[in-house]
Amino acid sequence: MRLLHTSDWHLGRSFHRESLLTAQAAFVDHLVATVRAERVDVVVVSGDVYDRALPPVDAVALCGEALARLRALGVHTVLISGNHDSPVRLGFGADLMDRVHLRTDPGRAWQPVVVNNVGFYGIPYLEPELVKGPWELAERTHTAAITHAMDRIRADRRERKVVLAHAFVTGGQASDSERDITVGGVAHVPLGAFDGVDYVALGHLHGRQRMSDTVRYSGSPLAYSFSEAGHVKGSWLVDLDAGGAEFVPAPVPRPLTRLTGRLADLLTRDPCDHWIQATLTDPVRPKAAMERLREHFPNTVDLQFAPEGGAESAAAPVTTAGRPPVEVALDFVREVRGEPADDEERRLLEEAIMAYRIKETTA
Structure with a gap:
């Protein structure tokens, strides 16, 4: 049994007002090619399929194309909703699709999708305020909500289990592009909450991370902030029978570069087509700085000012x-x-x- 773990597609997102739809379409091409080449059985998408609850129509079209292409390969795709998704909109038609399995209803988190005797359990993003009453939780926290769902999953007598979850696990490293999920209760969930299953495919944090041998974040397929300039983006290729995982890098449509220095010095550097974040250290803010930078670095999208000698006086x-x-x-x-x-x-x-x-x- 081979599965490909991905998450946080954020279809419809822009990067400093620049559209990323073409880059996201290139990732879908890469995803389909990887599934075909590596003979993947199941693709798991651990939340934040879209960037907002009401996604633009071209993002919805791209998602539909991705799922149709995966289905045509004969693989199963299991998706959960993240904190950016609308569970109702993403989950529409969940019971009508063949080989595409949507898990957006918290009450179905312990109902497995069974593929080759492996149970795939999708825990969508859980807002503690919404599940505390129905689940009779003792406290309004993410830990209480995830623990309840995992207890129900562990109670299932199925021998082999894979869990998808969209959560912030304690010890995970955040970046600047994740939306805060602290509203409604303490955000962090201890790693031990996910004990007792074969693999946990996490979503929410945008950098790939290995929390344990069996608990991992795949991260987002593209960089969505300059804090991710050093990330390697991609998906985890997991072999459940061998018990190992290999990271498959995704294509980089345009690298991210951070530049710091005086404007005159930055303009002496070799031009490049990277996305550029420039931090100017000139004592006095230069005139037309962005225009001059874009003449040299056409894809400058973010300009900051940090004058030499410390912060500007109040x-x-x-x-x-x-x-x-x-x-x-x-x-x-x-x-x-x-x-x-x-x-x-x-x-x-x-x-x-x-x-x-x-x-x-x-x-």
Whole structure:
């Protein structure tokens, strides 16, 4: 029995307002090719299939294409909902699909999908507030919710078990692109909550992680924040009979690079087509910094300012009452840039304020 463990597709997500749909489609191609080449029996997707509860239509189309291609290969695909997904929307038609098994209802977490005598149990993202009452939990925490589901799964007499879960296991390393799940109870779940099964395919954290020999995060297939610049993205290829797992790297559509230094120094570096996050250390914020960076590095998407010598000093309170709007705007320019606006910038601000006044007067 061979399974491919993946998660956190986040279909429909953008990267600093740049569409990732083409890159996500390339991952689907890679996923299908891996399933075919490695003779995978079951693909498990451990939550956050979409990036939001109401995904865009092109993301839904890509998901449908991915599932149809996997089904055409004759494999089973088991999916659970994550904290980004709408359980109702993702779970629509769950009982109508052949070889595609959706587990979005918490009450079905201990009802296995059986493939070759192996039970696959899908624990969707559990909001403690919603399951505490129905499950008669002693406390409103993620640990209580996961423990209840796992106790029911362990009570099943089936010999071989694989669990999918979307949770934050204690000791896992987070990145900047995961949505906080602390609302509704303590977020972390101890590793021991997942004892007693053959393999646990985790989702939620975006970096691949081995929590134990049998408990792993696959991470997201693409980088969704610059904090993931050092990640190797992909999926775990798990051989249940041999008891081992191999990580299969996914294609990198565009590498991520972080640059730090003065603008003039950064512009002397060799150009590249990477996604760029630039942190400028100039004592005074350079004019048109993003435009100049993009001329040299076309895919600069994030610009930050950290002047040499430490953080910028805190600004004194600014009084706006009774002052001309243009003076308030000029104070703002001076504060954020560290030097006053020039004559041309002052003229543009005055024209913009006057145009607004005219519009308000004639509306």
